[in-house]
Amino acid sequence: MTQYTIKILGAQFAANPDYKFGDPETEEICGRTIDMLTKLKNTKPRVVLKPEPENIHDEKAVMARAIGKKIGYVNRDQQNDVRQLLRRxxxxxxxxxxxxxxxxxxxxxYVTVQSDDATTTADVQETGFDWREWHTDMPLLPPSDALNAEEEAAFILEEELLPNLNDADLEELQTYLNIWMEGSRHDMSQEASSQRQQYIRLLAESERSEVRLLAKELEHQSASMCCRHRLEERVLEWWPCLVDSDKMENLWVHWHEQTNGRLWDGLRLIDEKLRQLPGKLYESIGHLETVFSQLYYLSIPRATLTSVLALLALRVKTCRQLGIEMKPMAQTDYADDASDGNSISMNDFAESFKKYPINTALRLYSGVSTLLAWHPSWQKNSPKFHQQILAKAQEQQDKQEQKQDKMIEEVKKVANKPTTQNIYGDKNDFQSGAQLLKMGIPQGTDPAKIAARIAEQQQALLKQKEN
Structure with a gap:
């Protein structure tokens, strides 16, 4: 056995998931970081090191997790060494x-790891349908935090706690069982099913009565995995959250770019993949409760299940965009995209906004942005369109302000020489100002009242300019 000491960084990001580098470090943010580190020092929980290939900043990142949550990342200088240990x-x-x-x-x-030269074990392959031959080159959803927590808990249970049930700390055992059960509530994979049965057997055979009681909760979960209540929970709660998540939205944008915005072609590609699945799953695609039940009983490996769920979610979003029902399709049902004919360019589209009054243009822009939020070309060009509209609005505002400034200057001239002689502009050199004063001022008005009226007009114009 060799011992390695590894530095874990990024505690402030783990304790504050919404915090980004360069953001102000508020007292609240610093407090959460210190609280997390203090708890780690006091409790010294087991830490799991696991690759995070979906990390957008570093595909070689290795995350550190404890008690179901991320606590940081392996220092980059030690990444290669840790990844070598992981491969072994x-x-x-x-x-x-x-x-x-x-x-x-x-x-x-700092965390310490004991490592030997253990070799990688082969994946268990069930008889029947060969899932290794079912693959897809379509974009996939990254693992959810719930799945990461589930796998972390399974690792601790199987490597550290279940082999030593007679000596295991009951509170720690209960904690990791709860984390695993929460993460596996909707996990229909072959791995989750096998793990559930294995945990039930080991807990039920324990010499400790308090440990045997823990098996009851897992037995209840196993019995309810495919019951009507759990199926409805998946369809009504978990599935919509997945379909409408930010991760799914990013996947949809990537998929839309890959298919060049041709929705019907994209739908055809998705269906070609789903038709390859066993159990006539595609024929039930309009009833998601049935689909989830079939997936559970097909004993699908987790990697394949992730692909299937991504395809189903892509299909839901594609059908929404096309305005069609989520149901099986025949080859004659696929329409041709009309997007490659007499299409309008993005520049022409932008120019069309500027033909309208500013307020109308901004309203139209807002409405179109909502409708085309999913479109990659719109996402790329819409900031430029918005700036062009705002530039036109600023240009019009500048002209209006210049006109108001000129009017105020003329009023000031009149205010300096208020006489009855120039009320109607007969003998004066400030014709436009006198014309303004004509309104509502009868002949023979006292000059003091004229001056007061001029001051009113001046204040009104100044206030108008400020507004």
Missing amino acids: SKRGMLCAEVGEVVIDKHGFL
Whole structure:
């Protein structure tokens, strides 16, 4: 056995998921970071190191997790060493112990890993349909945090706790079982099903009565995985959250770019893949409760299940865009996209906005932005269109202000020489100002009242300009 000491950074980002580099470090943000590090120092939980290939900033990132939550990342200088250890690991994850913890708003910690030369075990392949031959080159959803927590908990349970049930800490065992159960509530994969049965058996065979009681909760979950209540929960709660998530929206935009915006062609490609699945799953595609039930009983490996769910979610969003029902399609049902005929260019589209009054143009822009939010070309060009509309609005405002400034100057001239002689502009050199004063001022008005009226007009114009 060899011991490795690894530095874990990024505690402030793990404790504050919405915090971005360069944002102001408020007292609240710093407090959450210090609280998390203090808890890690006091409790010293087991830490799991696991690759995070979906990380958009670093595809080689290795995250550190503890008690179902991310606590940071392996220092980049040690990434290659840790990834080599991970490749030698039979689970693709490493279990580490908390060492020194530096508590600060930019704090970090060290963890230690014991490693040997364990080799990677082959994936278990069920008889029947060969899932290894079912693959897709279409874009896939990245793992959810719930799945990461589930896999972390499974790793700790199987590597550390379940093999030593007679000595395991009951509270720690209960904690990781709860994390696993929460993450696997909607997991219909072959791995989750096998793990559930394995955990039930090991817990039920324990010599400790309090441990045997924990098996009851898993037995209840196993019995309800495909019951009507759980199916409705998936369809009404979990599935809409997945379809409308930011991750799914990013996947949809990527998919739309790949298919050049041709929705019917995209739908045809999705259906070609789904028709390859066993159990006549495609024929039930209009009834998601049935589809989820079929997926559960097909014992699909998790990697394949992720692909299938991504395709189903893409199909839902595609049908929404086309305004058609989510149901099986025959080859004659696919329409041709009309997007490659007499299409209007984005520049022509932008110029059409500027032909309208500014307020109308802004309203139209807002409405079109809502309708075309999914369109890659619109996402790329819409900021430029918006700036062009605002530039025209600024140009018109500048002209209006110049006109008002000129009017105010003329009123000021009149205010300096208020006489009855120039009320109607017969003998004066400020014709436009006198013309303004004509309104509502009878002949023979006292000069003091004329001056007061001029001051009123001046104040009104100044106020109008400010508004």
